[in-house]
Structure formats: C-alpha cells, structure tokens
Amino acid sequence: MPEMRNSTVTEHSIRSGDHVTFYLAAGPRDGPLIIFIHGWPELALSWRHVLPRFGGLGFRAIAPDMRGYGRSTVYDRHDAYAQRHVAADMIALLDALDGEKAVWVGHDWGSATAWSIASHHPERCFAVASLCVPYRxxxxxxxxxxxxxxxxxxxxADAPSGQWAYMxxxxxxxxxxxxxxxxxxxxxxxALFRRGKPDALGKPSPHVQIFANNGWFGGGDIAPDVDRDPAVVSEQDLCAYAESLGRNGFYGLNSYYMNDADNLAYSDESADGGRLTMPVLFIAGRYDITCESVESRLADPMxxxxxxxTFETVESGHWMAQEKPDRVNAILTxxxxxxxxSAWPREMNQARP
Incomplete structure (x- = not known):
C-alpha cells in the first residue's frame, strides 16, 4: 500500500448565489471526493479525526459547515433549513469542487442530507454512508x-412520542x-457530548421527560456545568464549538427540526420511489439509545x-466519529x-492485488 500523504487539513469557502459554504479539506485536489456532513449541533470540526485519514489515502476529503453553522451562511427563518435547501447547498459544493460524483457520509441531520442526496441525485453519488441515523x-x-x-x-400510554418527544x-x-x-x-x-453508556441499553431515553420538565437538562434555564468528557471532545475543540455557537446561536441549528411537512414532501419526490441501488453503509452506535437501530424497528425502512x-455496529454513543474514530475509519476504509x-484513488487501485 502506498505511503499515506497530503493529510494536512486546510480551510476554504465557496459562494453559490447569496450562500457561502465554509469547508475543511484534506488530500490531493485531484483525488476522488468523499464529503462528510455533520449533524446537530456540530461543525466540520466534528470530522477532525476522519479527514486526515482519508486525505492521507489519496481522497479529496471534504467536511463543510452546514447552513446555520460555523462560518457558513446563517438564516433567520425556519424554512431556510428544510432538507431541499440543505441538499442543494451540497450539490453546489460538489459543483464548485468540479466533482461529478462523491462518496457522501453523514451523521445525525447530516445523515438526512446524505440520504436526500442519494435519493434525489443518485447520479452524483459513488455511494452513501451514515453514522447512527438510518435511511427513511x-x-x-x-x-x-x-x-x-x-x-x-x-x-x-406513558410515552406517546417515545424518545422523539424532544422533537x-x-x-x-x-x-x-x-x-x-x-x-x-x-x-x-x-452536557451533550458524552460517551455512550452500555448500562443505558433497554432503558428509556431522558428525552421522554422533556415536556414534564419544560425543557432540556431536567428543566433548568441553563445546561448543568458538568466536566468535559475527554473521550469525545478536547478542551481545544470545546472552545471552538463554544465560540462558534456563541457567535451564531442555536436558532438555525434547532430550525432543522421545524420542517417536517416540507421534508416529507421532498422525500416523496425521491427518484425511483426512494429506492437506493448504489452501495450503502450504515454504522449503528450500539449505545446510542435515541437512535437505537440494532434491536428496534428504526432501521427496517432502510x-x-x-x-x-452493509450494516455495521460500533460500541459507541451518538457522537461516534469523535468517540470511536479509529473504528469508524476502519469500517469506512x-x-x-x-x-x-471505482472511487479509490488511482495510486491505491494500482497497488491493490
């Protein structure tokens, strides 16, 4: 196997109309594209352990800040965060990168976008992968x-909305x-970025109490001041998240949850009735009790x-790419x-037996 190279992560941005997408990149500019799409309430930074790996293999590895996040455009309307607009941002990014196709990898709401691209623009996909959130x-x-x-x-009778009460x-x-x-x-x-807990399996998510508590975190007006979990986020990364969220606020991030009707209508417009024929990878977080996909029916529509x-499982919580990056990298590779x-870098294809 060739020596890994070009793993330095660099910063970029593109403009499409009035919209700006900031993104991180690693690997040679002429490498096959693999685009990593973060979810709530993360940043391109969430793929910090993944980008150098795939850039070093010869891919052009890209991770954008999604609309409402980081250094990408922030909007002050709920409907600006419907999936049809978010997916369009990603197609504009692919065009700006002079890419015909990419491998798309999503997590959380980024999974919704990766699935939307695969189902509406299959001709722009080598393949699609998702961490934690199944298709459909x-x-x-x-x-x-x-x-x-x-x-x-x-x-x-006790939990009519189940773990989705927070939505x-x-x-x-x-x-x-x-x-x-x-x-x-x-x-x-x-408070949010915590490792998975095996003893939480089979027990209700705390989300079921959100209405009774009148909010997140047991109903307080502010998140509890808990210790940082070093298994998920470093002090340097925590500062970067806090600075970005302090600047932009949570309005845009939380607005992703406010477009059910339009997102459903958009999903119903999928090509071929939403059937995916390209290679698909789903990685379940074994201890992700909100998106529990191993024993429940959540993955059945997918x-x-x-x-x-291809269905794989990682012994992690929801923040899989930050908690278990080596395992995620190995499965993706x-x-x-x-x-x-067909999406492998040319040098790698020549080296394979």
Whole structure:
C-alpha cells in the first residue's frame, strides 16, 4: 500500500448565489471526493479525526459547515433549513469542487442530507454512508419516527412520542428550547457530548421527560456545568464549538427540526420511489439509545429500500466519529475497498492485488 500523504487539513469557502459554504479539506485536489456532513449541533470540526485519514489515502476529503453553522451562511427563518435547501447547498459544493460524483457520509441531520442526496441525485453519488441515523427516518419527519418507536421500552400510554418527544418540544416550545441552549453554549456542549453508556441499553431515553420538565437538562434555564468528557471532545475543540455557537446561536441549528411537512414532501419526490441501488453503509452506535437501530424497528425502512446495504455496529454513543474514530475509519476504509473500488484513488487501485 502506498505511503499515506497530503493529510494536512486546510480551510476554504465557496459562494453559490447569496450562500457561502465554509469547508475543511484534506488530500490531493485531484483525488476522488468523499464529503462528510455533520449533524446537530456540530461543525466540520466534528470530522477532525476522519479527514486526515482519508486525505492521507489519496481522497479529496471534504467536511463543510452546514447552513446555520460555523462560518457558513446563517438564516433567520425556519424554512431556510428544510432538507431541499440543505441538499442543494451540497450539490453546489460538489459543483464548485468540479466533482461529478462523491462518496457522501453523514451523521445525525447530516445523515438526512446524505440520504436526500442519494435519493434525489443518485447520479452524483459513488455511494452513501451514515453514522447512527438510518435511511427513511428523520428526513421523513417526527410522525414517521414515532411510528417506529419500540413500545416495549416506550409504552404509548406513558410515552406517546417515545424518545422523539424532544422533537415535538421544538415544534411546540421552540423559543424555550433554544433559550436554554443559548444560555451558555460551552456548558451545553459539555452536557451533550458524552460517551455512550452500555448500562443505558433497554432503558428509556431522558428525552421522554422533556415536556414534564419544560425543557432540556431536567428543566433548568441553563445546561448543568458538568466536566468535559475527554473521550469525545478536547478542551481545544470545546472552545471552538463554544465560540462558534456563541457567535451564531442555536436558532438555525434547532430550525432543522421545524420542517417536517416540507421534508416529507421532498422525500416523496425521491427518484425511483426512494429506492437506493448504489452501495450503502450504515454504522449503528450500539449505545446510542435515541437512535437505537440494532434491536428496534428504526432501521427496517432502510433495509427495505437499499439493494446493496452493509450494516455495521460500533460500541459507541451518538457522537461516534469523535468517540470511536479509529473504528469508524476502519469500517469506512474496508467498505470503500470492498464495495466502491471505482472511487479509490488511482495510486491505491494500482497497488491493490
């Protein structure tokens, strides 16, 4: 195998109309594109352990700040964060990179965008991968998610929305939810970015209490001042998250949850009824109790809609690429080698037996 190279991460931005997308990049400019899409409430920085790996392999590895985040354009309307607009940003980014196709990798709301690109623009995809969030779930809205709730853990009489009650809370009490997040972004990130807990399996998510508590974090007006979890985020990275969120606020981030009707309509416009024929990788977080996909029915629609699905599991919580980056890198690399050889860098293809 050739020596890894070009793994330095650099900063860039592109403009499409009035919209600016900031992005991080690693690897040779002429390498095949692999684009990593972060979720809530992260940044391109969330892929800091992944970009150098794939850049070093000879890919052009890209991680954008999504709209509303970091140094990309921030909007003051909920409807600006519908998936049709977010996916369009990514196609504009691909065009600006002079790319015909890319491998798309998403996490959390970034998964919704990666799935949207695969289902609406299959001709722009070598393949698609997702961490934690299966296909045909979050991008189809809260009602659809609730239909897949594990009623053994969340009896309907006690928890009608199951672990997705926090999404309903945004719909009904958006200002309250956002005010608590904005009260101290540094404390919010520390409270959210925690490693997975094996003993949480089979137990209800704390999200079920969000209405009873009138908000996140047990109902306080500010996130608790807990110790930083070094398994997920360093002090330097925490400062970067806090600075960005303190500057932009949580309005745009939380607005991703406010477009159920439009997102469902957009999903219904998918090519070929939403069936994916390209190689698909899904990596479940074993201890991600909100997006639990190993024992629940959450991944069933994905299994029914993908012709070439690889399903892997990592012993992590929700922040998988930050908590278990070596395992994520290994799974992605093997999958690309096995399933997407046409997207490998030329030098790597020549070196393979």
């Amino acid at each position: 779930t979050i991008e189809r809205g809260t009602d659809h998610l609730v239909s897949l709730v594990d009623r053994e853990i969340y009896p309907e 309903r809370f945004y719909h009904e009490r958006f200002q309250r939810a956002t005010a608590v997040h904005d009260a101290d972004p540094r404390r919010t990130i520390k 299994r029914e809609s993908c012709e070439d699905l 093997k999958w690309l080698a096995d399933k997407v050889p």
